[in-house]
Amino acid sequence: MAREFAIAVDELQQDQAVRVVIDGVPVAIVKDGQGEIHAIGDTCSHGAVSLAEGFVEGDTLECWAHGSAFSLKTGIPENLPAFEPVPVFVVEIEDGNVYIDPTVTKVVK
Numbered sequence: 001m002a003r004e005f006a007i008a009v010d011e012l013q014q015d016q017a018v019r020v021v022i023d024g025v026p027v028a029i030v031k032d033g034q035g036e037i038h039a040i041g042d043t044c045s046h047g048a049v050s051l052a053e054g055f056v057e058g059d060t061l062e063c064w065a066h067g068s069a070f071s072l073k074t075g076i077p078e079n080l081p082a083f084e085p086v087p088v089f090v091v092e093i094e095d096g097n098v099y100i101d102p103t104v105t106k107v108v109k
């Protein structure tokens, strides 16, 4: 599958997450405090709620329900109760738009 349009860069505010659904895959698009844009699976691995409704803290997205903070770079939760990672996706920016391929996740070591 090819990359898909996710959102215009102008629609993203610093330290905020926006939920988009691409080919049925819910993704949180996040602009962090440094202005870097991330794409992370939008379903918390603990309680299946939307992470985009949570809080951007540094380079993590914190779940609003029970407070697990997921790394925007790896998808790995940094604290309980979640212990399973969520996927992170490669982001491409072109002509002021954000594109991702929801079938291609980053390889995290």
Ligand code: FES
Residues within 6 Å of the ligand: 044, 045, 046, 047, 048, 049, 063, 064, 065, 066, 067, 068, 081, 082
């Ligand atoms: S639902 Fe996200 S930490 Fe519990």
